[in-house]
Amino acid sequence: EVQLVESGGDLVQPGGSLRLSCTASGLAPGAVWMHWVRLAPGKGPVWVSLLRSDGITVYADSVKGRFTVSRDTAKNTFYLQMNSLRVDDTAVYYCVRDGGSGAFDFWGQGTMVTVSS
Amino acid sequence: DTVMTQTPLSSPVNLGQPASISCRSSQSLVHSDGNTYLNWLQQRPGQPPRLLIYKTSNRFSGVPDRFSGSGAGTEFTLTISRVEPEDVGVYYCMQATQIPYTFGQGTKLEIK
Numbered sequence: 334e335v336q337l338v339e340s341g342g343d344l345v346q347p348g349g350s351l352r353l354s355c356t357a358s359g360l361a362p363g364a365v366w367m368h369w370v371r372l373a374p375g376k377g378p379v380w381v382s383l384l385r386s387d388g389i390t391v392y393a394d395s396v397k398g399r400f401t402v403s404r405d406t407a408k409n410t411f412y413l414q415m416n417s418l419r420v421d422d423t424a425v426y427y428c429v430r431d432g433g434s435g436a437f438d439f440w441g442q443g444t445m446v447t448v449s450s
Numbered sequence: 451d452t453v454m455t456q457t458p459l460s461s462p463v464n465l466g467q468p469a470s471i472s473c474r475s476s477q478s479l480v481h482s483d484g485n486t487y488l489n490w491l492q493q494r495p496g497q498p499p500r501l502l503i504y505k506t507s508n509r510f511s512g513v514p515d516r517f518s519g520s521g522a523g524t525e526f527t528l529t530i531s532r533v534e535p536e537d538v539g540v541y542y543c544m545q546a547t548q549i550p551y552t553f554g555q556g557t558k559l560e561i562k
Binding site for chain 1: 485
């Protein structure tokens with residue numbers, strides 16, 4: 334069974350950086366599309382980024398140039414490097430597998446990122 | 451970007467009664483490959499979102515058959531035939547036809 338476990342969330346000051354990790358089991362990291370989605374209190378989910386199995390990356394305009402996704406297949410782990418963090422980046426961040434046909438079928442438990450001075 | 455609008459934002463229902471949630475997209479969700487990539491997600495209190503329906507009407511593995519999805523183009527509906535206590539939570543529609551993927555603002559399902 335697919336399991337995703339995020340870590341790395343923390344309280345950080347505006348302008349700071351953070352790296353989130355998503356450790357996967359039950360899947361081959363080099364063979365899947367993996368998304369990051371964030372959910373702020375009282376708001377709907379927001380798609381952040383996609384790392385395709387062929388290595389192509391796609392980002393939401395709100396994070397382009399500040400966030401970078403990557404993976405380490407040897408460690409079965411995906412990463413979201415977040416730089417120049419802003420207050421409105423505050424949210425729970427989830428890694429989500431794309432099961433094909435745009436089906437966001439497996440979600441991690443999420444990790445909380447708080448950007449505040 | 452494709453805007454997803456859900457109605458109602460809150461839905462109090464009696465146990466055992468049906469419930470439905472509507473979702474409208476600002477543009478057609480029909481992909482150039484002919485498929486319509488509209489998903490429905492459920493988020494129970496304290497839990498991450500969970501996939502219920504993908505490609506408009508396909509139930510994901512393990513989802514009870516009281517959940518069904520329908521619609522086409524820009525208008526979609528999630529229907530629960532008989533609401534049970536474990537159905538309490540927030541429901542989101544999302545489109546995966548165009549990047550950026552976008553979500554509705556959520557509909558809170560409560561028991562009367």
